[in-house]
Amino acid sequence: MANFIERIWFEQHPAGLLLKPLLWPLSKVFGLISRHRRQQYQSGKKVAYRAPVPVVVVGNITAGGNGKTPVVVWLVEQLQAKGLKPGVVSRGYGAKAPYYPYPVNMEASTAEAGDEPVLIHRRTGAPVAVSPKRAEAVQLLLKQGVDVIITDDGLQHYALERDIEIVVIDGQRRFGNQQLIPMGPLRESCERLAEVDYLICNGGQAHSGEAQMQLQPSPLVNLKTGERKPVSELADVVAMAGIGHPPRFFNTLNVLGVTPVVCQPFADHQAFSEQELQHLAQQGQHLVMTEKDAVKCHAFAQPNWWYLPVDAELPQAEAEAIINRIIEVKEEYGSSSA
Template sequence: MIEKIWFHRHLLGYLLAPILWPLSLLFKRIIRQRRHAYLSGGKPRYRAPVPVIVVGNITAGGNGKTPVVIWLVETLQALGMKPGVVSRGYGGKAAAYPLIVDANTSSLESGDEPALIKRRTGAPVAVDPVRSQAVKALLDCDVDVIITDDGLQHYALERDIELVVIDGQRRFGNEQYIPFGPLREGLERLSEVDFLITNGGLAQGNEIAMTLEPSKAINLKTGEVVAVDSLPQLVAFAGIGHPPRFFKTLSTLGADVIKTQAFADHQAFEQAELNQLAEQGQHLIMTEKDAVKCHPFAQDNWWYLPVSAHISAQDKQIIIKKITEVKSQYGSSST
């Protein structure tokens, strides 16, 4: 229902306005005071000895940040750089922090996104609710640039480049602060960042257009790769920020989807629950982010659909140029 209030101007939003509006104003005040405290020097900030790139957003919910992080890591790796990724590990519960993610780290420890990024890129990934601690841990992993998955509002960590990912379909909803709207920060914040990347929809002004391009379905148990439209009677589920985006992708690919099930973002899945869901069709298909949690108990007919961020060659070069310029300012000690 909160999605309908934020993005579809549902009648309930007007009815709850006397409660949500004051809370929204309070949130706005707290956020601005906190930011001012860091930027004015009232609170300490950590400056890493290597460039720090933040990939974040100004709205709550899934905008496509993690695919952009993966794209950025793979782009820099292809250039011979050694990127590392930090995350707060939302949804994970590690025994101790910072946590360096490896092939044996459970998503229950690290959270969904860190496990996915590690699996896809092989880059060093560190998790800590205090991002500066994660950065310090990565410095022992032979990295020469740090990418933070989310963290635009984590002002305790200084950064060199900021990329904001925008949901091209939902944009900024009713343009109100949490909880009356989806904004973590005001729209004026967009004029301060280095790059605006629009996921789907129509890029506006100086925004960089980005699309999520799906590949073939991959079997969780065997690694078999097949075209999505070759799998009959698919039951699709997604526990991401905006599940309809995944279901729409399947429809675009001509998938034979007979049932869809949306879960909360970072949902902790129960094997019995998914087994019951799978029984309603011949195959079960999920997002790659959900798959990292389901590998331990996957069945033979369970599949996931990877998607990759696509940005034009021209815009890619503009981003690379900025990163290269910033990196050169750190000198040879960061290479």
């Protein structure tokens, strides 16, 4: 079903015309509700939470994965290198924690915290907290001494005030048919892009005003042993990806010189069973997955299971501009509290 909807949104599937009489009115209602909600916060009728430290939102205006998590990881690592202590808040999409706000630690499961929060914490070691009410997650992180908040997704979560907005754009699929949900993939109209601070284009060709980002793969990591190995050294590979746009991962493997014998896409945030993946892995010698998938599979991983880490890479000028702006905002907070 998800693939069918995406074909309507991004590939102009003929069914889109047939469903337009149903979907168009629903999109109009969605737009009215979302605009009204935002206007309530802008007018002060609803009160948004203002944190005592800078808040940086990494989000998008389309449904699905656009590459936000690699940008969050990049920001965290860049700020850590500058001596700052960033923390990350997330809704914890697709998970159910025993309580909220929920602090993510190395033992936290993806079922409790969500795929992205677990990945970010394990990758960076930064404090991470999840809650549907992001203000609660921020307040929990403040007790741990964080001095910058990065919110993974949440561009439309106007209950949390923000200082810097970064939108990540899928450079291949862009904005599809440019219609609002459910007729198209947009959470907000494309006019919203003119209001954000930075636009990052993930792959494809960046448009004017967008920073071109590439995802640079690292050597494979074995889920069982932690061994690292170039992907080109593996033969008879079965590839799987449970992310927003699985073909992006399969294309990456092709660029690296690997043609999988099987490419198995899964729904984003899908939970995996040990039996299901063992059966899949038996179709080749090695099972290769994304890092996001790997955080759900460590407990039952087999010796021939690997994941491919990727790092966001931005042009130096744009990268420095983003990091320097965050540092400037932090200094402004410091001077206002002095």
